[in-house]
């Protein structure tokens with residue numbers, strides 16, 4: 792049984808690569824990866840904690856498979872599980888829709904009563920607008936492989952240090 796389920800969407804593979812790096816950083820069998828294009832929300836039922844990752848596509852839009860996946864999701868899939876979010880975007884190419892899909896995902900999950908963790912400072916990014924900003928901070932980890940790939944390792948380490956105890960705590964307690 793998966794303890795932590797990492798559900799991701801991807802178009803050109805960046806988000807899958809990050810998902811694999813997160814898995815590696817957890818080590819062992821603590822975490823299982825699911826491409827949302829190839830699974831349904833029922834796969835979340837076996838998970839005690841969740842990570843959801845997505846790029847932003849179009850003009851500030853969700854990838855189609857994630858939109859479909861979220862459309863099938865209900866509160867029974869989420870229960871009181873901790874859920875940490877991450878998003879990929881391009882702050883130079885899309886400064887007015889930067890990582891909007893992260894914000895859209897957050898809004899949907901919050902509406903379903905998810906226990907969301909892992910907000911992230913917006914310092915160090917340059918953009919005009921983002922739906923992923925709430926009270927001055929991002930609602931999850933933000934990575935920009937197009938312009939700041941050199942910062943990704945450090946950002947992943949810092950964010951995982953923050954969310955890991957709660958995600959793994961849930962798997963022990965649960």
Ligand SMILES: Cc1cc2nc3c(=O)[nH]c(=O)nc-3n(C[C@H](O)[C@H](O)[C@H](O)COP(=O)(O)O)c2cc1C
Nearest residue numbers: 802803804805806846847849851880881885889890
């Ligand atoms: C057609 C297209 C549209 C995009 N639209 C946005 C956008 O609206 N906002 C944003 O922050 N990034 C946008 N991006 C950047 C992607 O989110 C970024 O390149 C990401 O790393 C892609 O991840 P993936 O390889 O997992 O699909 C767009 C990229 C493409 C190719």
